[in-house]
Amino acid sequence: MGFSTIKGFRDILPEEVANWQRLESRARRLFHVYGFQEIRPPLLEYQELFSRSIGEETDIVSKQMYSFQDSKGRGLALRPEATASVVRAYIQHNLYKKYPVQKLFSTGAMFRHENPQKGRFRQFHQINAELFGDPGPKSDADIIHLVMDLFRSLGLTDLILNLNSLGCPECRPRFRAALTGYLADRGDLLCPDCKRRARTNPLRVFDCKKQTCQEVVAEAPSVLEFLCDHCINHFHGLQEYLGASDISFVLNHHLVRGLDYYTRTTFEVQTESLGAQNAVAGGGRYDGLIRQLGGPDHPGIGFAIGVERVIELLEKQGRPPLQTPDIFVAALGKEAEQLSFGLAQRLRKLGAWVETNYGSGSLKSQMKRADRLGAKKVLIIGEDELSSGKALWRDMATKEQGLVDLQDIENHAKRLFSCAAE
Ligand code: HAM
Numbered sequence: 160m161g162f163s164t165i166k167g168f169r170d171i172l173p174e175e176v177a178n179w180q181r182l183e184s185r186a187r188r189l190f191h192v193y194g195f196q197e198i199r200p201p202l203l204e205y206q207e208l209f210s211r212s213i214g215e216e217t218d219i220v221s222k223q224m225y226s227f228q229d230s231k232g233r234g235l236a237l238r239p240e241a242t243a244s245v246v247r248a249y250i251q252h253n254l255y256k257k258y259p260v261q262k263l264f265s266t267g268a269m270f271r272h273e274n275p276q277k278g279r280f281r282q283f284h285q286i287n288a289e290l291f292g293d294p295g296p297k298s299d300a301d302i303i304h305l306v307m308d309l310f311r312s313l314g315l316t317d318l319i320l321n322l323n324s325l326g327c328p329e330c331r332p333r334f335r336a337a338l339t340g341y342l343a344d345r346g347d348l349l350c351p352d353c354k355r356r357a358r359t360n361p362l363r364v365f366d367c368k369k370q371t372c373q374e375v376v377a378e379a380p381s382v383l384e385f386l387c388d389h390c391i392n393h394f395h396g397l398q399e400y401l402g403a404s405d406i407s408f409v410l411n412h413h414l415v416r417g418l419d420y421y422t423r424t425t426f427e428v429q430t431e432s433l434g435a436q437n438a439v440a441g442g443g444r445y446d447g448l449i450r451q452l453g454g455p456d457h458p459g460i461g462f463a464i465g466v467e468r469v470i471e472l473l474e475k476q477g478r479p480p481l482q483t484p485d486i487f488v489a490a491l492g493k494e495a496e497q498l499s500f501g502l503a504q505r506l507r508k509l510g511a512w513v514e515t516n517y518g519s520g521s522l523k524s525q526m527k528r529a530d531r532l533g534a535k536k537v538l539i540i541g542e543d544e545l546s547s548g549k550a551l552w553r554d555m556a557t558k559e560q561g562l563v564d565l566q567d568i569e570n571h572a573k574r575l576f577s578c579a580a581e
Contacts, residue, residue: 165281166275166281167272167273167275167280167281167282168280168281168282169280169282174478174481175470175474175478177478177479177481177482178470178473178474178478178479179466179470181313181473181479182286182313182466182469182470182473183266183286185309185312185313186264186266186286186309186464189305189308189309189312190264190288190305193262193301193305194262195262195263195264195288196262196263196264197263197264197265198245198248198263198264198265199265199267200238200241200244200245200247200248200265201238201244202237202238202267202268202270203235203236203237203238204235204236204238204243204244204247205233205234205235205236206224206226206234206235206236207234208236208243208244208247208452209224209236209238209239209240209243211451211452212242212243212246212418212419212420212448212451212452213239213240213243213418213419213420214360214363214418214419214420216356216359216360216363216419217363217366217417217418217419218363218366218417219239219240219271219417219418220239222272223239223271223272223273224236224237224239224270224271224272225237225239225270225271225272237270238269238270239269239270239271240269240285240287240418240463241265241267241269241285241287241463242287242289242418242420242445242448242461242463243452244265245263245265245287245289245461246289246291246448246449246452246454246459247452249261249263249289249291249449249454250449250452250453250454250455254291255291255292255454255455255457258292259292260290260291260292260293260298261289261290261291261292262288262289262290262291263288263289263291264286264287264288264289265287266284266285266286266287266466267284267285268282268283268284269282269283269284269285270282271283276435276436277433277434277435277436278433278434278435278436278465278467278468278471279436280467283465283466283467284465284466284467285463285464285465285466286463286464286466287461287462287463287464288302288305288442288461288462288463289459289460289461290302290459290460290461291449291457291458291459292457292458292459293458293460294446294458295393295396296393296394296396296397296399296400296424297396297400298460299393299397299400299423299424299444299460300397300400300401300404302442302460302461302462303320303397303401303406303426303462304401304404304406306428306440306442306462306464307320307406307428309464310428310439310440310469313469313473314476315430315469315472315473317430317431317432318428318429318430318439319408319409319428319429319430319431320406320407320408320409320426320427320428321408321409321410321411321414321426321427321428321429322397322398322401322408322409322410322411322414322424322425322426323382323383323410323411323412323413323414323415323424323425323426324382324383324386324390324393324394324423324424324425325362325382325415325421325422325423325425325443326382326385326386326387326390326422326423327387327389327390327422327423327446328422328447329387329389329390330385330386330387330390331385331422333385334380334382334385335361335362337380337385338361338362338364338379338380339357339358339361341379341380342357342361342364342375342379343357345375348371348372348374348375349364349371349372349375350367350369350371350372352367353367353369353372353375360419362415362419363415363417363419364376365379365413365415366415366417376413377413379413381412382412382415383410383412390423393423393424394423394424397424408426411427414426414427416441416443420445420447420448420451421443421444421445422443422444422445422446422447423443423444423446424443424444424460425441425442425443425444426441426442426443426462427440427441427442428440428441430468430472432472432475433468433471433472436468438465438468439464439465439468439469439472440462440463440464440465440469441462441463442460442461442462442463443460443461443462444458444459444460445458445459445460445461446458446459481533482512483512483532483533483534483535484512484513484514484529484532484533484534484535485511485512485513485534485535485536485576485577486506486511486512486513486514486534486535486536486537486538486572486576487513487514487515487516487525487528487529487532487534487536487537487538488502488503488506488513488514488515488516488537488538488540489516489522489525489526489529489537489538489539489540490515490516490525490540490541491522491539491540491541491542492541492542492545493519494545495540495541495542495544495545496519498540498545498565499515499538499540500515502538502540502565502568503515505568505569506568506569506572506576509569509572509573511572511576514529514532514534516528522539522541529555530555534555535554535555535556535576535577536552536553536554536555536575536576537552537553537555538550538551538552538563539551539552539553540565544565547562548564548565548566549562549563549564549565550562550563550565550568551563552575552576563575
């Protein structure tokens with residue numbers, strides 16, 4: 160029996176990779192100009208890190224974690240998201256002592272045992288950013304600006320920024336009480352999970368995919384009506400910054416996001432082109448999380464981009480042209496093969512993509528291979544070329560050809576093969 164990938168896990172094939180690299184390199188460039196430094200936390204953490212930060216009642220923790228016990232009986236889990244790990248690292252390594260405001264980004268695979276469907280995988284990738292140490296709306300706006308800049312620079316303009324505020328420990332309890340009362344009156348309409356959530360963590364009822372539960376929360380009280388003055392000022396401040404930089408948004412008071420750690424600002428970038436899995440990025444403020452995990456009382460805000468979903472949008476624009484070899488070195492005979500092997504290495508030092516024939520073959524078969532690979536130029540070395548010290552080059556597109564001195568190949572390469580010297 161042959162092997163194939165696990166359900167919900169997939170290979171990213173070479174022809175798909177160009178768009179991944181395009182997204183990653185744009186993101187890296189933007190992180191640089193916005194002053195974010197890279198951090199690379201591990202994929203495996205103590206399970207409790209996620210249950211304490213994301214929340215026991217969330218779907219992610221209660222249903223979707225890949226968790227198991229190590230030989231000492233400690234619960235471990237593959238990370239379902241990056242925020243908890245980055246906060247852990249911020250505390251563990253006292254990163255806050257170095258700079259008052261820390262801006263960190265990370266990229267990589269996340270794992271959630273969800274029902275796979277279009278745009279939803281069990282292993283997926285995120286580009287993640289966190290900003291620690293600033294409580295004001297300007298850092299919220301900066302973070303959102305970064306995400307929207309990235310999408311804009313990729314030509315993805317058909318996106319809607321949804322914005323909400325979930326309040327703070329001062330005003331959230333009032334909303335929670337109103338929501339609990341509202342849900343209690345409609346308990347018969349809720350699924351068994353949501354009946355429990357309505358008592359233990361009523362905000363999580365908003366995450367339920369069941370139609371009857373969704374109909375119930377559609378009419379639920381709006382969190383925005385319960386915000387305290389501090390939260391209202393923060394939320395207005397953010398909207399002013401966004402308005403001043405021409406970033407349009409819609410207010411969506413149902414946007415509670417699926418994780419418990421959020422306070423105040425939450426946001427999600429949505430698209431209408433991907434069907435049900437319409438969120439391409441999501442994030443928000445989590446002012447209590449760092450302290451909750453044993454760190455100082457520092458605020459935080461961040462976001463994560465769903466790479467697979469953005470790639471799907473980029474695929475609709477087409478793929479960047481595939482790279483092809485600059486030079487194919489065709490050699491005939493043992494002596495020429497040995498010489499061409501060294502020649503290929505010298506040309507690679509100039510930064511050229513150089514292919515050679517690994518086995519021995521006729522000139523015809525080597526030219527065929529060069530053509531298949533899409534090589535731009537072919538360098539032919541046979542007995543005649545060895546004795547004259549010159550190789551024959553051919554441009555595969557124009558069919559133009561000529562001789563090049565083998566001793567002086569590097570200098571010729573820069574001109575003939577458009578190699579950029581390192
Ligand atoms: P999240 O909304 O759970 O937030 O995930 C962020 C993005 O990851 C989603 O908008 C979506 O594009 C993508 N995503 C999530 N699950 C899947 C899946 N199963 N398959 C494919 N893509 C998926 C977080 O993870 C937070 N940690 C974001 C954050 C950072 N908040 C503050 N800082």
